[in-house]
Amino acid sequence: MPSAQSKWDRIYEARITSSNLTIFKIEANPALVNAVRLLPRTGHALDLAAGLGGDSCFLALRGLTVDALDISTVAMTWVNNQAQRAKLPIHARAINIQSETLKANQYDVVHFHHFLDRSLCKAITQSLRPGGILIASTFLTPEHLANESPQDLPGPSNPNFRLNAGELPALFPSLQVIQFIETEADPNLDQGVAPYHGMIIGKKP
Ligand SMILES: C[S@@+](CC[C@H](N)C(=O)[O-])C[C@H]1O[C@@H](n2cnc3c(N)ncnc32)[C@H](O)[C@@H]1O
Numbered sequence: 001m002p003s004a005q006s007k008w009d010r011i012y013e014a015r016i017t018s019s020n021l022t023i024f025k026i027e028a029n030p031a032l033v034n035a036v037r038l039l040p041r042t043g044h045a046l047d048l049a050a051g052l053g054g055d056s057c058f059l060a061l062r063g064l065t066v067d068a069l070d071i072s073t074v075a076m077t078w079v080n081n082q083a084q085r086a087k088l089p090i091h092a093r094a095i096n097i098q099s100e101t102l103k104a105n106q107y108d109v110v111h112f113h114h115f116l117d118r119s120l121c122k123a124i125t126q127s128l129r130p131g132g133i134l135i136a137s138t139f140l141t142p143e144h145l146a147n148e149s150p151q152d153l154p155g156p157s158n159p160n161f162r163l164n165a166g167e168l169p170a171l172f173p174s175l176q177v178i179q180f181i182e183t184e185a186d187p188n189l190d191q192g193v194a195p196y197h198g199m200i201i202g203k204k205p
Helices: 004-017 030-034 054-062 073-086 118-127 167-171
Strands: 044-048 065-070 090-094 107-113 128-141 176-182 197-203
Touching (some): 004 073, 030 054, 030 107, 030 128, 044 054, 054 065, 054 073, 065 073, 167 197
Parallel strands (some): 044 065, 065 090
Antiparallel strands (some): 128 197
């Protein structure tokens, strides 16, 4: 089985070479865009599993200095090149993210989208400064489908990489929940949440 790094390197290599791609052409995810009013205009943000950096770019254009982390060397090298060219304050680093990767009390904003590693949640909470906010969204298996195979749902077929209903606030128990949304077939377009997704915005007291 290919490693996660080689799998994602291949995906990103193909995407980068098949088009005239720039970081500005990668749309930020709608849940983050909808949370813009909650974002500070200065400070430090962490974009976990940042991929090709569309969300990092959105955070940087808002005024935040961004650490973008991802296991893909191809993606992180490309994001750094793009950021330098565009003079964006994004510092991308290729790393297999683990709890020890995340230092305590570093960030005003922590963000992740389409990524789920439950073992990181405590370290993610600790990496926020007091008053800092978490904005997180990813694929969900709705309760009534919990005993079925998720093959027919959008997103990963491995259930470990999908949220269970009601799980997100429980993963970040010490955060004050500002917003928590789960969708089934119908998206919550007002808040930018796609079908079969969970989304949380939480604040560290
Ligand atoms: C579905 S993509 C989402 C990328 C980006 N957040 C987005 O929404 O476009 C999942 C990302 O997780 C990254 N990833 C997977 N396992 C990882 C790990 N252990 N450490 C760091 N990044 C990882 C992959 O390289 C990939 O970029």
